[in-house]
Amino acid sequence: MAAATAAAVIAFHSYSPQEQHQHQQAQAQQSTDTPQLTNKPKTLLHKNPLYTPVHSKLSLQFKEKILCLEVMGVDSGKALSLNPLIHSATLNSIHNIITFLQSKGIQQKDLPRIIGMCPKILTANINNELIPVFNFLSHDLNIPDHNYRKVINKCPRLLVSSVENQLRPALFYLKRLGFRDLGALAYQDCVLLVSNVENTLMPKLDYLISLGFSKPEAIEMVLRCPGLFTFSLDNNFKPKFEYFEKEMKRDMSELKDFPQYFAFSLEKRIKPRHLEAVECGVEISLPLLLKTTDVEFAELMQRNKLRNL
Structure with missing residues (x-):
């Protein structure tokens, strides 16, 4: 059922706007000719809160929009809650954004996490908001096209951040402090750029x-x-x-x-290791105290216990 539903949504995306309209009219006519069931539809959406009786008059297009999100692996309820503009967005506009992201190397399997974290992406303006971000990655951070996916997966919030008001000022400030390794900023610490x-x-x-x-x-x-x-x-x-x-x-x-x-965690690492070191009468540097593995730390404490016997 899930595979058939996914195929239907993908097929729907391939229609032109006119064909989508005709497809919706045909389905709407079919629904009026078919006796209404009292049970909730047994689809990917049958547990979705939007399918309660209160929302029984939702348009077919809106239901298909929800189904599109669910098929992509996105929690439609959470996405709609975090970005109410999705209510008025068209399926065609959502499809265009997904197609654009895929043209930049983003893969289908990346979408649930990326959109789940930042559903505002689905209503972003491609020309005014998304393209400037990729230009920033290319021109300001010297990221090659084939590495866009790596950077975006590391920090999806880049896609919903203003280049002029957030990304570029943060980069300027960080460079002024002494951050010179643009690669490290892009691939490891890109969360600093959206701060x-x-x-x-x-x-x-x-x-x-x-x-x-x-x-x-x-x-x-x-x-x-x-x-x-x-x-x-x-x-x-x-x-x-x-x-x-x-x-x-x-x-x-x-x-x-x-x-x-x-x-390091105060409760899980700092406190217990400090207290154990004090109990063993051991004075060690902070790196040794905190960076060693549990096994290494236990051996270190044991050696010092034996030494003090």
Whole structure:
């Protein structure tokens, strides 16, 4: 049934707008000639909330639009909730966007995740919004055409970000700080490009400076660990620094040399390992404390226990 439904939707996409209209009229006529069933339709959509009696008067085209999303693997209810403009978008416009993305190397199997994360893509303007993003990847980040897919899969939000108001200002700010490796920015840290400079990036740097680091030191820390720009001040930085300062009582120079400290879980890694090291009477560097595997850390603790016997 799913395969037949998918084939029907794909076939529908291949029609011209006039043929789509004729197809809809034929199906509508067929539905009036067929006795109405009291049960919900047994299709991919039979559990969809849009098929409750309250929505029994939905147009055939709208139902086909929902079916199109479901066949692609997209949660239609979530997509419609996050992007109400899909209600008024035509199947033809959605098809054009999918076709455009595929022309840029995006594969069918990528669509559920990409559209699921950013359903606004389905109502984007190809000329004014999507093409500028790919031009930015090509001209500003020097990404070759065959690698577009890799970058977009890494950060789908690029497709719904304004080049002039978000991507280019973020790139300018990051380059000014010292981010020189455009490849690393594109393939590893592209989430930084969709971050707001004033509201996201600058406050993280200011927080590090507020801890007592000089501005050059703080900049060096984010260059060594770009993930610092993605962590929450209240849920990450503050509780982890408080534990570092009050419980671990380590020197700030260690944090400067190993800013990756903030990337580890406080409850699952930092606290238990610190407490075990204290219990064993072992003093080790932050990298050894946190980067070693569980097996390596256990062996390290055991060796020190034997040494202290």
